[in-house]
Amino acid sequence: MPRKKTVEPDITTEEKIKEAARKVFMQKGYAGTRTRDIAEEAGLNLALLNYYFRSKEKLFEIVMMEKVQKLFGVLAPILNDTSTTLEKKIELAATNHIGMLMENPDLPLFVMSEIRNNPERFAGKIQAVKLIQESHFVKQLKEKRPDINPLHFVISLLGMVLFPFIAKPVLQEAGSLSAKGFQSMMEERKALIPFWMKALLKTR
Amino acid sequence: MPRKKTVEPDITTEEKIKEAARKVFMQKGYAGTRTRDIAEEAGLNLALLNYYFRSKEKLFEIVMMEKVQKLFGVLAPILNDTSTTLEKKIELAATNHIGMLMENPDLPLFVMSEIRNNPERFAGKIQAVKLIQESHFVKQLKEKRPDINPLHFVISLLGMVLFPFIAKPVLQEAGSLSAKGFQSMMEERKALIPFWMKALLKTR
DNA sequence: AAAGTTTTTAATCAAATGATTAAAAATAAG
DNA sequence: CTTATTTTTAATCATTTGATTAAAAACTTT
Structure with missing residues (x-):
């Protein structure tokens, strides 16, 4: 059996942020969303958002493209x-x-x-x-x-x-x-x- | 002929603000609109918005109700x-x-x-x-x-x-x-x- | 275990933003 | 014309907000 790393998160931090971003952006739209809402929803520090995605806009673009694809795909x-x-x-x-x-x-x-x-x-x-x-x-x-x-x-x-x-x-x-x-x-x-x-x- | 007041504006300041608010709110939505956008669009001082409508939210509610009425009326x-x-x-x-x-x-x-x-x-x-x-x-x-x-x-x-x-x-x-x-x-x-x-x- | 690397955190910045204020300007009333 | 009232302005506040930073913690490599 392959040994797990100490406290292996089955869901990565990056994915946690995306998941939270999906939820909050969908609920409030881009302009109505504060990066702090996303961080809180993900249960993570605000700075991680910028560490992984550089900016609110970049993160939004990823989520948005997913959604467009889902809607028409x-x-x-x-x-x-x-x-x-x-x-x-x-x-x-x-x-x-x-x-x-x-x-x-x-x-x-x-x-x-x-x-x-x-x-x-x-x-x-x-x-x-x-x-x-x-x-x-x-x-x-x-x-x-x-x-x-x-x-x-x-x-x-x-x-x-x-x-x-x-x-x-x-x-x-x-x-x-x-x-x-x-x-x-x-x-x-x-x-x-x-x-x-x-x-x-x-x-x- | 009824005498006009000196520099009678055929459109009142209050209406100018509403008009600008209609345009900007419709274009960017509530969250995406800054009160300064509205003031600028109306060509007026920012403080007038609060003088006439007390707050962004109050002004929005007026515009929004107009729009709902128009859509289904x-x-x-x-x-x-x-x-x-x-x-x-x-x-x-x-x-x-x-x-x-x-x-x-x-x-x-x-x-x-x-x-x-x-x-x-x-x-x-x-x-x-x-x-x-x-x-x-x-x-x-x-x-x-x-x-x-x-x-x-x-x-x-x-x-x-x-x-x-x-x-x-x-x-x-x-x-x-x-x-x-x-x-x-x-x-x-x-x-x-x-x-x-x-x-x-x-x-x- | 020690050294190096990646991830996470708390604190802080600078800009943006809704709102207020006090004074000036314009208008109306006496 | 003078005084009172209403409207407008510039300046300023207090918060909010996206982003950064420097240090701590966790993890990996040797």
């Missing part, structure tokens, strides 16, 4: 799978994306608003439209329904999937919608959204 | 008009809401993320779900399609309308979509969304 392989039908892609996109978002419900609002607050920082680093336009999904859609603007269709699909998560803070205001209620609603939408989007494909 | 009268059909309500909601949002494209993302960053501040002050549930629109929908969960339908409608504005910063990243392109897309959606939402009403 699920979709790319689904929309570009050349072996599945258009309908299947819609099903998978809805189900998998909602599944991931139920575990990371703040992801969309966080990413959108941070890009919004500081567009320069991400200039050129994200190519959502190009990614959509050149996808196999759009190719299939153009063949089946050349009269439908693919961008409209994809944005509507994404809107149906993402919007409830973005509106969650408003929906849950005043206890109008419980956490449980929200969850079961999103579970229903996994099937409902594909059903509705397929119905739109049949419109004439 | 258009919808309530449309959804509760007892003299229009379900279909007409969908048309009006889409057209009017998109029209207003084209002139205030950052509104949805601003409101959502500020509520998200500080839910306590708005506890009980917004009742979106209740407003929806008790609307005449939902009553009509329940009659026509008792099998459809009204919340799903409304959220989908709102998603189709609001999401493009929320995703705008991402869509316009890397110049993938020009400002002009975005505008004409939203103009198209004024007709497309009602068309699609009505199609969903016919699904069986």
